[in-house]
Amino acid sequence: MAKLKLRGKDLRNIGYPEGPVISVAITVMEQHYKHYTQEAALALLHQVLEAPASFTEDEQLSKIAGKLIVEEPTEIAINAEAVPYRVYGKEFIDEGAIRQMDYAMRLPVTVAGALMPDAHQGYGLPIGGVLAVKNAVIPYGVGVDIGCRMCLSILDIPHTQLEKQASVFKRELKAGTVFGAGAEWKPRIDDEVLEHPAFSEIGLLKHLHAKAAGQLSTSGSGNHFVEWGLVEITDAQNEFGLATGTYLGLLSHSGSRGLGAQIAGHYTKLAREICQLPREVQHLAWLGLDTEEGQEYWTAMNLAGDYASACHHQIHRRLIKAVGGTLLARVENHHNFAWKETHGGEELVxxxxxxxxxxxxxxxxxxxSMTAPGFIVRGRGEAASLDSASHGAGRQMSRSKATQSFTRHELTRILADHKVHLIGGGLDEAPGAYKNITEVMAAQTALVDVIGTFLPKIVRMADGVSTTTITLLLDYSTTTLPLLLDYS
Incomplete structure (x- = not known):
C-alpha cells in the first residue's frame, strides 16, 4: 500500500486555517497514520478540526489539536530605544539601511548588532546587517537565499594557461554550469546531503526533496556566478602553505536554490503569524528556539546550508576534473546564515x-564585481562587529536603476578594458551598480587581514533579465514580492 501523502491544499480545502497547524498536521499524519488512505486521513483531520478539545489527551492528535485551540497572539511592542551598534563605512551606506538597522536594534530579543560597509536597504534586516538575539531565530534575518556562500578553489594548473587555453576554459565553464530560475542539472547527481534525515522528518522538506535533487549543482540568478580567475597569494604566512605568487583559481557564488527559498518563505510566514509585530518590523518576526517551530526552522536552515555547500562542491569537482587540475587549497564561507555563538559571555544567535x-x-x-578584485581574508575577531565583515562590495544602485543607467555597449567596453570575458550576465549586474570594493575594504581593516586576491577573467552568470522579470530571479515563485527581491 502506498504511503500517505498530504498537501497543504488538501487541509485548507477541509477548512484548516493558514499557519503552523498545517505543517504539524501533515507531519503527524504522514508519520503516524501513514497507512491511512487520503480519504480516511482527511476525515480524521476534519474531526480534530471540528472538536479539537476532544483530542487533547490523544498522544499524536493532541499536537494538531493544540495548534487549533491556541489563542490569537497579541501584537508585541518593540523597545523605544535602539541597542547601540557599530556602523562601518557609514559615509557610503544609504539612510534606508541605517533606518532598518535602527528598528532591528529595538526588538525585545535583540542583544547586539553591527552594520557592514557594503550594507544597503533590503526588507526587514538590511543586507549587510549582523544581528545577535537571545534564544530566537529570525528567518528573515537569515534571508531568502539561505546559505548563500562563496567557494574558492586554488589549482595546480599554471596561471598562464588561463590565457593560452582561454577557449578551453570558456567551453568547460559553459558546459559545466547551469544557471537560472528552475534550472536543473541532468542527469541528476547523487550526494549525501540528499540523504539528510530532515527530508523524511519535516513535512515541508519531504515535498522539497525532488526539487533539491533536480537543482543540485546548479546556480541561481542575479549576482550569482562561477568564474575562472587569477589568485594572488600575498601573505607568506598563509594557512595553505603556498608560496606567494599567482595561481589559477575557480570562484563561485550561489546559495540553496529553490529549497532554501521555500524554507525561507514558509517559516517567515509562520513567524509572522506567531510573532505579530508592528508594521515597520513585521519581516523581523522570530521563532523561539525553545519552540517546536523554532527547532524545525533551525534544522531546515542548517540543511539548506549543507545543500548550498554541496552545490558548490559538485560544481568545483566537475570543472576541476574537466580542465585536468588538482586542488591545492580551498576557502569557503556562508554569508546568509545564523550561528549559535558566544559573545559577552553568553550564547547568542x-x-x-x-x-x-x-x-x-x-x-x-x-x-x-565582474571586473573588480575579490579578497581572501583572515578574520581578526573584532568584538564590535560581532566577528563579522562585509560579504562583497555591496550595491549602490538598484537592479532597475542599473538596467536604465547602463547600455550593453558600455558594459562590453568595460569588460574589454579589464580583459574579462562574460558568459551571460545582464546590465543589472554591471560593475557600476556596485560600490568601490577598495573603499569597502579600507573601511574594515579592523575586521580582516587580506592574505590574497582573486581577479576575475572568465565569468559565467545567468542570462540578463529585464526589470519586468526581476521577480523571477531566484525561482521563488511561491514567496511574496519582498522575498523575491531581497537577497545577497
Whole structure:
C-alpha cells in the first residue's frame, strides 16, 4: 500500500486555517497514520478540526489539536530605544539601511548588532546587517537565499594557461554550469546531503526533496556566478602553505536554490503569524528556539546550508576534473546564515544577512564585481562587529536603476578594458551598480587581514533579465514580492 501523502491544499480545502497547524498536521499524519488512505486521513483531520478539545489527551492528535485551540497572539511592542551598534563605512551606506538597522536594534530579543560597509536597504534586516538575539531565530534575518556562500578553489594548473587555453576554459565553464530560475542539472547527481534525515522528518522538506535533487549543482540568478580567475597569494604566512605568487583559481557564488527559498518563505510566514509585530518590523518576526517551530526552522536552515555547500562542491569537482587540475587549497564561507555563538559571555544567535564570518583566524572570501578584485581574508575577531565583515562590495544602485543607467555597449567596453570575458550576465549586474570594493575594504581593516586576491577573467552568470522579470530571479515563485527581491 502506498504511503500517505498530504498537501497543504488538501487541509485548507477541509477548512484548516493558514499557519503552523498545517505543517504539524501533515507531519503527524504522514508519520503516524501513514497507512491511512487520503480519504480516511482527511476525515480524521476534519474531526480534530471540528472538536479539537476532544483530542487533547490523544498522544499524536493532541499536537494538531493544540495548534487549533491556541489563542490569537497579541501584537508585541518593540523597545523605544535602539541597542547601540557599530556602523562601518557609514559615509557610503544609504539612510534606508541605517533606518532598518535602527528598528532591528529595538526588538525585545535583540542583544547586539553591527552594520557592514557594503550594507544597503533590503526588507526587514538590511543586507549587510549582523544581528545577535537571545534564544530566537529570525528567518528573515537569515534571508531568502539561505546559505548563500562563496567557494574558492586554488589549482595546480599554471596561471598562464588561463590565457593560452582561454577557449578551453570558456567551453568547460559553459558546459559545466547551469544557471537560472528552475534550472536543473541532468542527469541528476547523487550526494549525501540528499540523504539528510530532515527530508523524511519535516513535512515541508519531504515535498522539497525532488526539487533539491533536480537543482543540485546548479546556480541561481542575479549576482550569482562561477568564474575562472587569477589568485594572488600575498601573505607568506598563509594557512595553505603556498608560496606567494599567482595561481589559477575557480570562484563561485550561489546559495540553496529553490529549497532554501521555500524554507525561507514558509517559516517567515509562520513567524509572522506567531510573532505579530508592528508594521515597520513585521519581516523581523522570530521563532523561539525553545519552540517546536523554532527547532524545525533551525534544522531546515542548517540543511539548506549543507545543500548550498554541496552545490558548490559538485560544481568545483566537475570543472576541476574537466580542465585536468588538482586542488591545492580551498576557502569557503556562508554569508546568509545564523550561528549559535558566544559573545559577552553568553550564547547568542548571530544572524549575518549578507555578512562574512570573521572570527579570529577564520578564512573567507569577499568578492568585488565582474571586473573588480575579490579578497581572501583572515578574520581578526573584532568584538564590535560581532566577528563579522562585509560579504562583497555591496550595491549602490538598484537592479532597475542599473538596467536604465547602463547600455550593453558600455558594459562590453568595460569588460574589454579589464580583459574579462562574460558568459551571460545582464546590465543589472554591471560593475557600476556596485560600490568601490577598495573603499569597502579600507573601511574594515579592523575586521580582516587580506592574505590574497582573486581577479576575475572568465565569468559565467545567468542570462540578463529585464526589470519586468526581476521577480523571477531566484525561482521563488511561491514567496511574496519582498522575498523575491531581497537577497545577497
Amino acid at each position: 548571530v544572524h549575518r544577512k549578507g555578512a562574512t564570518p570573521a572570527g579570529k583566524g577564520a578564512l573567507g572570501v569577499i568578492p568585488g
